Amino acid sequence: MPMSAIKIEHLYKTYRGTDRPAVDDLCLTIGKGEFFGLLGANGAGKTTTISILCGLRHYAQGKVEVEGYDVVTQMEKIRPLIGVVPQEYALYPELTAAENLKIFGGLYGIEKTDLKARIEELANRLEVEPEMDRRIAHLSGGQKRRFNLMAGLLHRPQILFLDEPTVGIDVKSQQTIIDYLQQLHQGGTTIIYTSHLMAEAENLCTRIGFMNQGKLLATGSPQELIAQNQSESLHDLCLTLIS
Amino acid sequence: MRKLLTLIQKDFLLLIRDKAGLALLYLMPIALVALMAYLQNDTFKAILDNKMALVVLDQDRDSVGSTIVSSLKQTELFNISYATANTTPQEVETDVAKGKYQLGIVIPAKTTENLRKGIGESVQYTFQPEGEPTVAQTARLTIFVDPTTKNSFLASLTSTMRERLATVQTQILLKEVSQQIQAMSPMPIGDVVLPEKLIELDERTARMDSSRLIPNAVQHNIPAWGMFAVFFIVVSLASNIIREREEGSYLRLRTMPLPYSFYLISKVIVYLCICLTQIALMGLMGRFVLPLLGLPALHFGNSHLGLLLVSLSASLAAIGYGTAIGQVARTAQQASIFGSISVVILSALGGIWIPMFVMPHTMQLVCRLSPLNWGLTAYYNLLLRGDGIASIVPQCAALLTFATICFAFAVWHERVKVRE
Numbered sequence: 203m204p205m206s207a208i209k210i211e212h213l214y215k216t217y218r219g220t221d222r223p224a225v226d227d228l229c230l231t232i233g234k235g236e237f238f239g240l241l242g243a244n245g246a247g248k249t250t251t252i253s254i255l256c257g258l259r260h261y262a263q264g265k266v267e268v269e270g271y272d273v274v275t276q277m278e279k280i281r282p283l284i285g286v287v288p289q290e291y292a293l294y295p296e297l298t299a300a301e302n303l304k305i306f307g308g309l310y311g312i313e314k315t316d317l318k319a320r321i322e323e324l325a326n327r328l329e330v331e332p333e334m335d336r337r338i339a340h341l342s343g344g345q346k347r348r349f350n351l352m353a354g355l356l357h358r359p360q361i362l363f364l365d366e367p368t369v370g371i372d373v374k375s376q377q378t379i380i381d382y383l384q385q386l387h388q389g390g391t392t393i394i395y396t397s398h399l400m401a402e403a404e405n406l407c408t409r410i411g412f413m414n415q416g417k418l419l420a421t422g423s424p425q426e427l428i429a430q431n432q433s434e435s436l437h438d439l440c441l442t443l444i445s
Numbered sequence: 446m447r448k449l450l451t452l453i454q455k456d457f458l459l460l461i462r463d464k465a466g467l468a469l470l471y472l473m474p475i476a477l478v479a480l481m482a483y484l485q486n487d488t489f490k491a492i493l494d495n496k497m498a499l500v501v502l503d504q505d506r507d508s509v510g511s512t513i514v515s516s517l518k519q520t521e522l523f524n525i526s527y528a529t530a531n532t533t534p535q536e537v538e539t540d541v542a543k544g545k546y547q548l549g550i551v552i553p554a555k556t557t558e559n560l561r562k563g564i565g566e567s568v569q570y571t572f573q574p575e576g577e578p579t580v581a582q583t584a585r586l587t588i589f590v591d592p593t594t595k596n597s598f599l600a601s602l603t604s605t606m607r608e609r610l611a612t613v614q615t616q617i618l619l620k621e622v623s624q625q626i627q628a629m630s631p632m633p634i635g636d637v638v639l640p641e642k643l644i645e646l647d648e649r650t651a652r653m654d655s656s657r658l659i660p661n662a663v664q665h666n667i668p669a670w671g672m673f674a675v676f677f678i679v680v681s682l683a684s685n686i687i688r689e690r691e692e693g694s695y696l697r698l699r700t701m702p703l704p705y706s707f708y709l710i711s712k713v714i715v716y717l718c719i720c721l722t723q724i725a726l727m728g729l730m731g732r733f734v735l736p737l738l739g740l741p742a743l744h745f746g747n748s749h750l751g752l753l754l755v756s757l758s759a760s761l762a763a764i765g766y767g768t769a770i771g772q773v774a775r776t777a778q779q780a781s782i783f784g785s786i787s788v789v790i791l792s793a794l795g796g797i798w799i800p801m802f803v804m805p806h807t808m809q810l811v812c813r814l815s816p817l818n819w820g821l822t823a824y825y826n827l828l829l830r831g832d833g834i835a836s837i838v839p840q841c842a843a844l845l846t847f848a849t850i851c852f853a854f855a856v857w858h859e860r861v862k863v864r865e
Contacts, residue, residue: 217865218865256700257699257700258696258699258700258863259863259865260863260864278702281700281701281702281703282702284700286696286697286700288693288696288697289693290692290693290696291692291693292692292693292694292696292697293692293693293694294455294458294459294689294692294694295692296458296459296462296463297455297458297459297462301458305451305454305455305458306697306701308447308448308450308451308454309448309451309452309698309701309703310701310702311447311448311702353697354697
């Protein structure tokens with residue numbers, strides 16, 4: 203059993219039509235059970251890195267392993283182990299929340315009775331039980347975000363990828379999601395998280411990686427990084443590193 | 446298997462929830478088939494029922510003029526008005542140009558007299574060939590046509606008019622010839638009596654067997670517009686694929702333990718059900734509903750299995766095409782515009798709008814590249830020629846090859862996108 207959940211060695215990725223690599227010689231190891239924050243400005247290479255880890259993109263050079271499996275040749279073994287919560291509401295707006303969750307649960311191969319219980323459990327934890335029979339299109343942004351998170355957690359993934367999970371929602375929904383993410387982390391789930399909300403990242407993450415122009419500039423716990431760079435907060439550190 | 450069933454359930458649910466889109470998928474072809482069959486079936490009836498306004502300026506005021514007018518009356522195609530004696534041909538032309546009449550005929554003065562004189566001299570020369578031969582002068586009638594009258598409608602009317610004028614010409618000729626002979630002959634000679642038609646056309650549809658298939662607007666239109674409707678699902682399918690991509694749900698599906706082939710198979714199964722029910726509905730409508738509107742009932746030909754095979758092949762070709770467009774297009778709007786325009790072009794090339802045989806030779810070769818043409822030819826083989834399965838094998842093979850190429854392209858494009 204590998205001790206690292208994710209292992210990236212000298213990863214390069216360049217999109218067609220551009221000279222500048224989106225990911226440039228990235229080396230990173232994320233241990234099991236870590237709450238890892240991948241931070242940086244827009245275009246830093248965070249989403250590309252996560253897309254590669256989820257098997258949505260190929261890369262030109264390097265080696266990427268998730269739970270010891272190679273993402274190019276063993277993706278079918280990786281997919282059941284990961285949960286993805288994209289920034290978009292990756293749900294069908296014409297269907298009800300319950301229908302969406304039953305469909306995604308079915309596609310993960312979860313048995314009907316287990317799925318029913320799991321949906322009830324998650325709905326209870328994320329406080330969305332009254333909204334289960336409403337169509338996604340009719341829900342508020344915060345409710346959509348919570349269902350988006352639920353859809354990525356139905357199969358109890360070992361690794362959870364979160365792309366801006368709390369962006370643009372009300373404080374109550376934000377707090378509900380943060381609380382549940384902390385519970386998940388305590389339960390041993392490895393979480394890889396991207397966000398522009400530095401205060402939230404500082405509060406949640408056990409370790410952080412700053413990316414800029416495809417390169418990993420620094421890694422460490424929020425406290426270590428702030429102390430090393432004599433910054434007042436993660437927000438200041440981010441500004442210093444990017445500039 | 447359960448994953449595939451879940452995907453199919455999802456695609457069905459999405460379709461059912463889009464009630465307007467679903468209604469359009471079924472109502473549009475039904476309305477199209479009924480309308481086109483009804484219109485085409487009634488074109489000739491319309492000519493008969495809606496008489497054209499015709500003005501006659503008879504400056505001849507003799508037998509040619511009166512024979513022409515009575516002959517046109519017999520056709521029952523015209524509402525005939527008579528211009529007064531002092532009307533000029535220019536005034537008739539102006540009235541037609543203004544749309545007061547759809548047709549105007551000017552029979553010039555002395556037409557009968559000149560004709561008689563010319564024919565008389567010709568006949569006389571035949572019996573007494575002295576001096577230079579005399580050729581009868583051509584009587585020149587002028588027909589003015591309303592510029593807004595449709596060419597196809599006009600063609601059928603002018604052809605009827607020409608036919609009638611030819612009859613009048615023969616009658617005058619025979620009358621004058623017999624009068625000349627009577628005048629010259631020392632013995633009493635009677636008039637030449639001929640039936641109205643010496644030669645009649647017996648028009649029959651060529652067929653290889655004794656099938657009861659009768660070509661009519663319904664037999665022609667249901668397969669033609671059926672093909673059009675089946676290919677029109679391209680717009681719905683491509684938009685569905687792009688919406689999934691835009692909403693992010695496709696991204697979620699791609700991160701799940703689910704092969705891409707399942708995603709495609711689910712779309713194929715759901716849209717195949719739509720295409721086949723569309724075709725069945727149009728067939729049933731042709732068989733049971735159109736006769737209630739006074740149209741002939743659709744006859745399903747001699748091979749029901751053949752019909753199923755063509756329907757399956759055409760549906761798969763349409764689904765393949767829709768999938769390929771959905772894969773390549775960047776936005777739903779792009780897919781919708783490209784999908785609908787390309788289907789209209791392919792259907793025009795396929796002989797849906799106008800028959801292929803009236804197109805130039807080079808165009809006919811181009812038309813053979815349209816999948817709609819392959820499907821239509823196969824349907825016509827079954828529904829109009831009364832052929833069996835053997836006759837549709839090449840068309841079905843072409844449609845299935847086209848479908849395979851489209852699906853292969855979609856898979857290849859998906860891989861390229863991941864690699865990029």
